[in-house]
Amino acid sequence: MPELPLPRSNRGIAVVSLFVSLVALGLKYAAFAVSGSVALHADAIETIINVVAAAGGLWALSVAERPADHNHTYGHYKAEYLSAVAEGTLVVITAFVIGREALEGWFAPHPALVPWNGLLLNAAATCVNLAWGLVMLRAGQARHSPALIAGGQHVLSDVWTGVALVAGVALIPFIGWPRLDAVLAGLVAINVLRVGWEVMRDSIAGLMDEAPDTETLDEIRQIIVANGVGAIQAHDIRTRIVGAMTFLEFHLVVPGAMSVNAAHDICDRIEHALRAHMGSTLVHIHVEPENFVKRDGSALNIPSSGCHAAPSTTVAEK
Template structure:
């Protein structure tokens, strides 16, 4: 990630804190004026957004720290920890919502001041939709796992708010008060699903998942097209850690090739790889042709003279 990208991600994470407080305040006001348990459930999810915004901001600041003696590959994986924590908080919020909704099922009540409450909640939903879109777009562009997870979480909140709005309009129109707690339970189930997705994706990152298949194909082509002078490459391995992608492979060269010549090929390969794999940190092991190859061999593109 570039210095500009670092600044952009950190700045968005910071502004997510006051914005999440504002949206939570709007949703709780909507619940207060209506007494709706579905709107309360929507507001409870927003309290999780506040906690998640704080976590994301401080973790993003920590993750961008340069490598040190104790963390020689950098601090990138801190973002995955943030995303896991956010997923756990989402699940906790869903369980709290179910608890409130089950209690309301025993004595459902019609909404008070429904128009005002729904209007306030709708305004909060629009703010969240715009903000979530920005977070997801910037998070994917700069490969910030924490920012992207935060954006997806807020977008699930938007879906929740839309469902609550439609359902409560139906409850008011039909007079069926039980639709309110039933809707809250459906909202909670959706939140549980979103929490599971955030946790599973983050755990996958913590387990050193390889780069995406399309990135790997571009990587192999970059090696084949830019390893002229060598005899080929093999043993390609990769792992993604937030914005960084660690890439290792063996480069086979003629036994008589000098260190300087081999080094020039490696420099050319590192430059080419950096153009096709974002955040690439490349480690190339040079070995003579007499060594036994391991793993899939990548043939070198032969240029016509």
């Protein structure tokens, strides 16, 4: 898939996402209107939440991009997590609404469903969502944006739902079992519930300042070791990722006779390397003399010649 030019700001991407959601909603409601399919109606209902979520994501990203102020000295990045939690909640509610539609369709199946025009419209909406969902997910991962990642995951879940519906509803006239329409709607509800739970779980983890994954932590350790030549040890490393911003703090042990300027140069070197690798990063380093060396195995020892391999010691996280 070719790379599409994207707005520079996450807020710009959210504006496009809202427009795409409205286009998909129009196509899916048209699909339901011409077919009368309960399953396609359930898919259209789910797309309403896409529109609401896109509007919420636009608000959250607008807030998250505001600079730090006297009331929010660490910035407004967590607004993205609030949006993602709200989106997850809406998705879960939608799952129950769709489930009700499925039950009604089961007890009162449509007697004469002719779905072809509706399926074509739904397939068109699915293609639109596939293209945009991939763009959102890639942009969110590249920019470390929870709101964009959650939005992309939500849109892509809608894609797989759409594929299943197109295939399933197309079978109804051939197998002559109208209740398959309600079964498909029920499967849509289960899938939507799953996505809602995943979005909420990841967002709550961010709000609770959960530590990054092991791979990210290992990369941080390697950078400190490779760029901390002249220091003795780093310990009490703590990090959290809030939206596009990484917060990192640790204690750096240096020789007691080292000058302030030399210690400051080491700190600068580490900070620049971390920012070059991780993007926006707020680093706080507490410099200590050598009598503060920890010997309990929880610290990160820095070889005098530097090292680019992953250190064998562990790091105390929180």
